Amino acid sequence: MASSTNVGESAQGRIGGVDSPNPALVRPRRGRRSWHSGIGTIPFLVYLGLFLVVPAISVVVTAFQNGAGTFTVSNFIEAVHGVYLKSFINSIQLSFAAGVVATVVGVLAALAVCASSNRIVKALVSSGSAVFANTGGVPLAFSFIATVGNFGVITKLLTDAGFNPYDHGFSLYSVLGLTIVYQYFLIPLMVLIMIPPIEALRKEWVDASSSLGATRAQFWRWVGIPLLAPPILAAFIVLFTDAFAAYATAEALTSGTIALVPIQRGALISGNVLAGQTNLGEALGAGMIAIVLVAGFLYAYVQRKASKWLR
Amino acid sequence: MVAVTTNVGRNGTEPGAANILKLGRAFRYGILGLVGVFFIIPILASARFSFLGNNNTITISxxxxxxxxxxxxxxxxxxxxxxxxxxxxxxxxxxxxxxxxxxxxxxxxxxxxxxxxxxxxxxxxxxxxxxxxxxxxxxxxxxxxxxxxxxxxxxxxxxxxxxxxxxxxxxxxxxxxxxxxxxxxxxxxxxxxxxxxxxxxxxxxxxxxxxxxxxxxxxxxxxxxxxxxxxxxxxxxxxxxxxxxxxxxxxxxxxxxxxxxxxxxxxxxxxxxxxxxxxxxxxxxxxxxxxxxx
Missing domain, CATH: 1.10.3720.10 (MetI-like)
Incomplete structure (x- = not known):
C-alpha cells in the first residue's frame, strides 16, 4: 500500500515541479517558522496520545510491577511458561500459516485481476475485496460454523456423501480451522494491498522492458519479481499482525479452548485471575506489543527497500 | 510466484508492450473462480442454516x-x-x-x-x-x-x-x-x-x-x-x-x-x-x- 503511495508521491512531485517552477509561489503565506507549521496537528496528536499511547505505556509499565507496585520481571517469567508460552507459540504459528496462505492466494488473485481486461471483473473484485477485508469478528465465525462446523451445511453434505471430515482429523475449532476462517478477511486484504504495486508495475516498467525486447520470463526474472518482492513481504507482515491480534473470531469460534495470546489476555482482563497473577495480563500485553513492534520494524525496513526500488 | 511465471511462460505467445503481464485466460478465471467460491459458500451455507427448521423443513422462525x-x-x-x-x-x-x-x-x-x-x-x-x-x-x-x-x-x-x-x-x-x-x-x-x-x-x-x-x-x-x-x-x-x-x-x-x-x-x-x-x-x-x- 505504502509503496504505491510512494509512486504516486514521486509522480506528483515531478508534475508539481513542472507546473510550478517557482517554489516560492506555493509556499504558505502565513508563518514560515517551523514550530508554527505543526500547530494544526496538535489536537490530533493529543487525542492519539491520550487514548492510545497513555494506555499502551501504562500496560508496559504495569507489566514490570507486582501487585504492590514495586519493580519485578516475574510477570514476564510467568508469561513465557506453561499455557502462556503455549499461547504465544500457537498464536505465532497460526498467524504465520494464515499469513503465508493468504499471501500466496492473494498475490495470485491480484495478478489475475490486474491481468484481466474485463472492467466488470476488476470492479467486482476490488470492491468485493474492500468489503470482505472489513469482515471479521463474530459474524464471520458463526457463518463458518454454519458451513463447516460440527453440524454445518457442508459438513452434512459431505457426511451424506460418506465422508465426514470430522472423522478424518479436521476440526473447525482448531488452529487449522482458524487458519481457514482467517483467509476470509486476509485474502481480500492481500488483494487490496497488492493491486496498486502490480498496477504500478504495469504502467512504468512493463513498457520499458518490452521496448528493450524482454520476454515474459525475462521480465519476471529481472524486473517483476525483484520489484514485487518488497511489497509482498511488507504485505505479509501486515497480514501476520492482523491475524496475530484477531480476538473476536477466535474467541467466538473456539470459546477459548485453544490457547492464543489475545484470548489469554482477554480471560485475564475479564477477571479469570488467579492469586499472584495480578499484572500477568499486562506482561502478556507487553509481549504482544513487542512481537507486533518487531513485525512493524521489519515492515518499515522492507518498505524502505521497496521505496528505493520504486524511486 | 513460481506458478505464475511458469504459467506466463507456457502461454506466452504474443510478444509486445501490454502483453507481458497477461496471464492465461484459464489460469485467471480459475484463480478468481476458486477464490470467489470460497467467499460465497459460507454466505449461502449460513442462509440455508438459518432457514433450516426441525426435520429439514424451511422456516423463518x-x-x-x-x-x-x-x-x-x-x-x-x-x-x-x-x-x-x-x-x-x-x-x-x-x-x-x-x-x-x-x-x-x-x-x-x-x-x-x-x-x-x-x-x-x-x-x-x-x-x-x-x-x-x-x-x-x-x-x-x-x-x-x-x-x-x-x-x-x-x-x-x-x-x-x-x-x-x-x-x-x-x-x-x-x-x-x-x-x-x-x-x-x-x-x-x-x-x-x-x-x-x-x-x-x-x-x-x-x-x-x-x-x-x-x-x-x-x-x-x-x-x-x-x-x-x-x-x-x-x-x-x-x-x-x-x-x-x-x-x-x-x-x-x-x-x-x-x-x-x-x-x-x-x-x-x-x-x-x-x-x-x-x-x-x-x-x-x-x-x-x-x-x-x-
Missing part, C-alpha cells in the same frame, strides 16, 4: 424470534449511536489535521500516515487493558458509559479512516485549489465549505462508513469493558440458539457490506474522472464566489 427480542433492537440502537458518535469525532479530528498536513507540512505526510497505523501495532485487547488501568480516575460519565467506546473506536478505526481520507486529499490538487480560492479572495471557511470539502466528498464518506462499519462489528473492546453492543449480543445469542445466531450473523454481515458496497460502487466510478473535474469545478465555484462578493 429464527428471524421472527430475533426481531421480537427487545434486546436485538436495544443493542443495535446502542451500536448505531456509538457508531455515529465515532464518525463525528473521527471527521472532526481528520478533516483539519489531514488538510493541514497536506498544505503546511507535506514532507511529514508519510510520518503521519505511519502514526495513523499505530493502532495496528497495539492490539485492541491491550489498549482495553490500558484503558481500564489508566482511566480509573475519569468521571463515571465517560468510563461508566459507552462514551469510552466511541472515544476508543475513533483510535481503533484510525488506520482505515485516516488512510481513506488521506488518499482522497492526495488525489485532488489541494494546493492549487486553495491557492486558486485564496487568490480569488475566498476566506478559509468559504474555501472549506465550497471548494475543499465538496471535492473530498468521496473520501469523507468513505472514512465515515469505514469507521461506522468498524463500530457495528467491534467485539473485543466492548465485551471486555462489559458493554452489551450488537456483536456482544450476537455472541450471547450464539451460546443458546445456533440458528438465531447464524441468522443474526447474516444480518450483521449485510449491515457491514451494504453501505460499503454502495460507497465503493458509486464513488469508485466517480473517482475515475474526478481529478480533472475537481480543479475545473473549484475554479468555477471560486469564480462564482468572487463575482458574488464583487
Amino acid at each position: 429464527a428471524y421472527t424470534q430475533l426481531f421480537s427480542t427487545q434486546q436485538f433492537w436495544s443493542t443495535l440502537f446502542l451500536s448505531v449511536k456509538i457508531g455515529l458518535g465515532t464518525v463525528l469525532l473521527t471527521l472532526a479530528l481528520l478533516i483539519p489535521t489531514v488538510i493541514w498536513i497536506h498544505l503546511r507540512i507535506p514532507k511529514l505526510k508519510r510520518v503521519f500516515e505511519s502514526i495513523s497505523l499505530l493502532p495496528l501495532v497495539i492490539p485492541s485487547v491491550v489498549v482495553t487493558l490500558g484503558v481500564t488501568t489508566s482511566f480509573k480516575g475519569l468521571p463515571n460519565i465517560i468510563m461508566g458509559t459507552p462514551v469510552i467506546l466511541a472515544l476508543e473506536y475513533v483510535i481503533l478505526a484510525l488506520p482505515y479512516s485516516y488512510r481513506t481520507f488521506d488518499s482522497a486529499v492526495q488525489a485532488i490538487d489541494l494546493k492549487t485549489l486553495v491557492d486558486a480560492g485564496q487568490s480569488l479572495g475566498a476566506g478559509w471557511s468559504k474555501l472549506l465549505r465550497f471548494v475543499v470539502l465538496p471535492n473530498l466528498r468521496s473520501g469523507l464518506l468513505g472514512a465515515a462508513i469505514l469507521a461506522f462499519a468498524f463500530c457495528l462489528g467491534e467485539f473485543a473492546v466492548a465485551s471486555l469493558l462489559s458493554f452489551t453492543t450488537f456483536p456482544v449480543f450476537l455472541v450471547q445469542v450464539g451460546q443458546v440458539a445456533a440458528s438465531q445466531a447464524v441468522a443474526l450473523s447474516l444480518i450483521a454481515l449485510l449491515f457491514t457490506w451494504m453501505p460499503l458496497a454502495v460507497i465503493i460502487i458509486i464513488f469508485g466510478q466517480r473517482n475515475a474522472s474526478s481529478k480533472k473535474r475537481a480543479v475545473s469545478l473549484a475554479t468555477t465555484i471560486a469564480q462564482e464566489e468572487t463575482t458574488g462578493i464583487a
Whole structure:
C-alpha cells in the first residue's frame, strides 16, 4: 500500500515541479517558522496520545510491577511458561500459516485481476475485496460454523456423501480451522494491498522492458519479481499482525479452548485471575506489543527497500 | 510466484508492450473462480442454516424470534449511536489535521500516515487493558458509559479512516485549489465549505462508513469493558440458539457490506474522472464566489 503511495508521491512531485517552477509561489503565506507549521496537528496528536499511547505505556509499565507496585520481571517469567508460552507459540504459528496462505492466494488473485481486461471483473473484485477485508469478528465465525462446523451445511453434505471430515482429523475449532476462517478477511486484504504495486508495475516498467525486447520470463526474472518482492513481504507482515491480534473470531469460534495470546489476555482482563497473577495480563500485553513492534520494524525496513526500488 | 511465471511462460505467445503481464485466460478465471467460491459458500451455507427448521423443513422462525427480542433492537440502537458518535469525532479530528498536513507540512505526510497505523501495532485487547488501568480516575460519565467506546473506536478505526481520507486529499490538487480560492479572495471557511470539502466528498464518506462499519462489528473492546453492543449480543445469542445466531450473523454481515458496497460502487466510478473535474469545478465555484462578493 505504502509503496504505491510512494509512486504516486514521486509522480506528483515531478508534475508539481513542472507546473510550478517557482517554489516560492506555493509556499504558505502565513508563518514560515517551523514550530508554527505543526500547530494544526496538535489536537490530533493529543487525542492519539491520550487514548492510545497513555494506555499502551501504562500496560508496559504495569507489566514490570507486582501487585504492590514495586519493580519485578516475574510477570514476564510467568508469561513465557506453561499455557502462556503455549499461547504465544500457537498464536505465532497460526498467524504465520494464515499469513503465508493468504499471501500466496492473494498475490495470485491480484495478478489475475490486474491481468484481466474485463472492467466488470476488476470492479467486482476490488470492491468485493474492500468489503470482505472489513469482515471479521463474530459474524464471520458463526457463518463458518454454519458451513463447516460440527453440524454445518457442508459438513452434512459431505457426511451424506460418506465422508465426514470430522472423522478424518479436521476440526473447525482448531488452529487449522482458524487458519481457514482467517483467509476470509486476509485474502481480500492481500488483494487490496497488492493491486496498486502490480498496477504500478504495469504502467512504468512493463513498457520499458518490452521496448528493450524482454520476454515474459525475462521480465519476471529481472524486473517483476525483484520489484514485487518488497511489497509482498511488507504485505505479509501486515497480514501476520492482523491475524496475530484477531480476538473476536477466535474467541467466538473456539470459546477459548485453544490457547492464543489475545484470548489469554482477554480471560485475564475479564477477571479469570488467579492469586499472584495480578499484572500477568499486562506482561502478556507487553509481549504482544513487542512481537507486533518487531513485525512493524521489519515492515518499515522492507518498505524502505521497496521505496528505493520504486524511486 | 513460481506458478505464475511458469504459467506466463507456457502461454506466452504474443510478444509486445501490454502483453507481458497477461496471464492465461484459464489460469485467471480459475484463480478468481476458486477464490470467489470460497467467499460465497459460507454466505449461502449460513442462509440455508438459518432457514433450516426441525426435520429439514424451511422456516423463518429464527428471524421472527430475533426481531421480537427487545434486546436485538436495544443493542443495535446502542451500536448505531456509538457508531455515529465515532464518525463525528473521527471527521472532526481528520478533516483539519489531514488538510493541514497536506498544505503546511507535506514532507511529514508519510510520518503521519505511519502514526495513523499505530493502532495496528497495539492490539485492541491491550489498549482495553490500558484503558481500564489508566482511566480509573475519569468521571463515571465517560468510563461508566459507552462514551469510552466511541472515544476508543475513533483510535481503533484510525488506520482505515485516516488512510481513506488521506488518499482522497492526495488525489485532488489541494494546493492549487486553495491557492486558486485564496487568490480569488475566498476566506478559509468559504474555501472549506465550497471548494475543499465538496471535492473530498468521496473520501469523507468513505472514512465515515469505514469507521461506522468498524463500530457495528467491534467485539473485543466492548465485551471486555462489559458493554452489551450488537456483536456482544450476537455472541450471547450464539451460546443458546445456533440458528438465531447464524441468522443474526447474516444480518450483521449485510449491515457491514451494504453501505460499503454502495460507497465503493458509486464513488469508485466517480473517482475515475474526478481529478480533472475537481480543479475545473473549484475554479468555477471560486469564480462564482468572487463575482458574488464583487
